[in-house]
Amino acid sequence: MKDETRLIHTRKGRGDRETVNPPIERASTVLFSTREALYGDLPTYGRMGLTVHRELEAALCGLEHATYAKLTTNGLQACALAVASVVKAGDHVLITDSLYGPTRRFCQRRLRAMGIESTRFDPLIGSEIGTLIQPNTAAIFLEAPGSLTFDISDTPAIVKVAKDRGILTILDNTWGAGVLHKPLDLGVDISIQALTKYAVGHADNMGGAVMTASKRLETKIEACSTDWGISLSPEDAYMALRGLRTLTTRLKQHESAGYTIANWLKTRPEVSQVLHPGLESHPEHEIWQRDFTGANGLFGVVLSETSTDQLDRFLEAFKLFGMGFSWGGYESLLIPCCDQLNRMKEDRIHDRSGPLLRIHVGLEHPDDLIEDLNQAFRVLN
Ligand SMILES: Cc1ncc(COP(=O)(O)O)c(C=O)c1O
Structure with a gap:
């Protein structure tokens, strides 16, 4: 199916009577009838997200050709979660010089406080990125196009060097909105969107998402998000899903x-x-x-x-x-x-x-x- 169709038909398993849109379940507590179910696989608490979150995640996975999507309160939180999930103290991160300013600040201030250094690189560097890689470089953070100056990096060339050197690539895909650009198809490991922008589309709501097609990275992102208690309210998730239809x-x-x-x-x-x-x-x-x-x-x-x-x-x-x-x-x-x-x-x-x-x-x-x-x-x- 094309994106246009997939974004409209996100509901699974139509019953005898079902609303077109998913219900907004307002919940911290979810009740179960057995102990086994209480500790089972279903979401057991509001922070994990409920029906509308699962539908939004599935829609984003369809758009980005991902197998996993994590929802966040806003786009900046998605950028922070993505990079923090894959680095540890002592690591080094390469960030494009036209990275969205607050994301750059997160890397330079917050990651540094956690013992992770970052270096900026010229967005037009292409395969020369290899010259900036250090023995402890763990990730390369890209944005397409770059914020404010709209420079276009040669993502496949950078991805090739990164893969050869065992380094992860992360790309802020907010401009492409998952429709105009498919970073995971180009070999990028993690794609991010500020849903606040085109997904929501009406300047009345915020949200973010981190997407990957790697099971190993899914485990890392899920662990980091769980530890930080990251979640998106059901109303905000609903508004992002509503925006995706159009x-x-x-x-x-x-x-x-x-x-x-x-x-x-x-x-x-x-x-x-x-x-x-x-x-x-x-x-x-x-x-x-x-x-x-x-x-x-x-x-x-x-x-x-x-x-x-x-x-x-x-x-x-x-x-x-x-x-x-x-x-x-x-x-x-x-x-x-x-x-x-x-x-x-x-x-x-x-x-x-x-x-x-x-x-x-x-x-x-x-x-x-x-x-x-x-x-x-x-x-x-
Ligand atoms: C490219 C890009 N990424 C991330 C963000 C952050 O999104 P949010 O405002 O939802 O935190 C923005 C916001 O302007 C942006 O332009």
């Missing part, structure tokens, strides 16, 4: 409107660079084309030289684009993001001639969004 349809609209806006921005004199991996002008467009099946509505824009005053007037002029963190919801967003960059050195694809913006193209009509951008550029000028 995920592929929404993504197609985000993608097409995203291309329309990105191509229009390329024609503007106020714009120096559009960082959209689906455009031929993107330096890693060919790698993206090989490894992804489509785009969404999130990309970067570098303005031409712009003063702080001009930038402020521009940002405050928008009537439809909102200025706020996150993305993947139905609404369009635009933020300045130079302040978040914190890169180890100048990234190779971002020309830095002016302020860097991140645009999320929502489900509004692209004509209205272009009009909004147009009037904001008039104010900038």
Whole structure:
């Protein structure tokens, strides 16, 4: 089955009478009628998740070609759980320089406090990653595309080196949402999604998931999650599953409107660079084309030289684009993001001639969004 169909038909074993959607069981306590059942295989406590969690996990496994999915309270917790599950004191982790900032902070601050060092690497390093591997390197943490600068790593090349050296690979697949990119098919060991973004899709709920197709890694992730008491509320799990029903349809609209806006921005004199991996002008467009099946509505824009005053007037002029963190919801967003960059050195694809913006193209009509951008550029000028 295709993703579109699978995400709609997640319910197993239809009885004589059944609701289309799974029930939300609000529970800490689950009652059993025998001692044997109390200590049996069924979930015995709310923290383990109940019916709706199992259905969401199965849907995510179907999307990511995984055999196991662990649900978390948010995407950052999923990133932290994934890496913490597979390292121990004395280990070393390689992290892409365009890793989502809070995940990088988790590695550099929390993992360090646990005796695990991390080193950043250039996202465009490819098979040269081998030169950074230390005897104690346990994992390589990738993100596709990289946060804010939308660089595309050669994941298969990095995975090949990692496999040859017995090192695990972890990839934050939030941009691909499990639909546009299938990291486990490329040999990545663990895929992660912030369900908060496109899965939920309505900016009203948070969640995360860690997925793998390895039994050995499943055991490790399950143990770490159990020890930390990680869980997702049934309401939040329900909302993520609800979002998955329309995920592929929404993504197609985000993608097409995203291309329309990105191509229009390329024609503007106020714009120096559009960082959209689906455009031929993107330096890693060919790698993206090989490894992804489509785009969404999130990309970067570098303005031409712009003063702080001009930038402020521009940002405050928008009537439809909102200025706020996150993305993947139905609404369009635009933020300045130079302040978040914190890169180890100048990234190779971002020309830095002016302020860097991140645009999320929502489900509004692209004509209205272009009009909004147009009037904001008039104010900038
Ligand atoms: C690529 C990526 N991964 C992870 C996260 C974290 O997700 P959450 O906000 O649900 O913790 C984000 C949030 O912006 C993100 O952009």
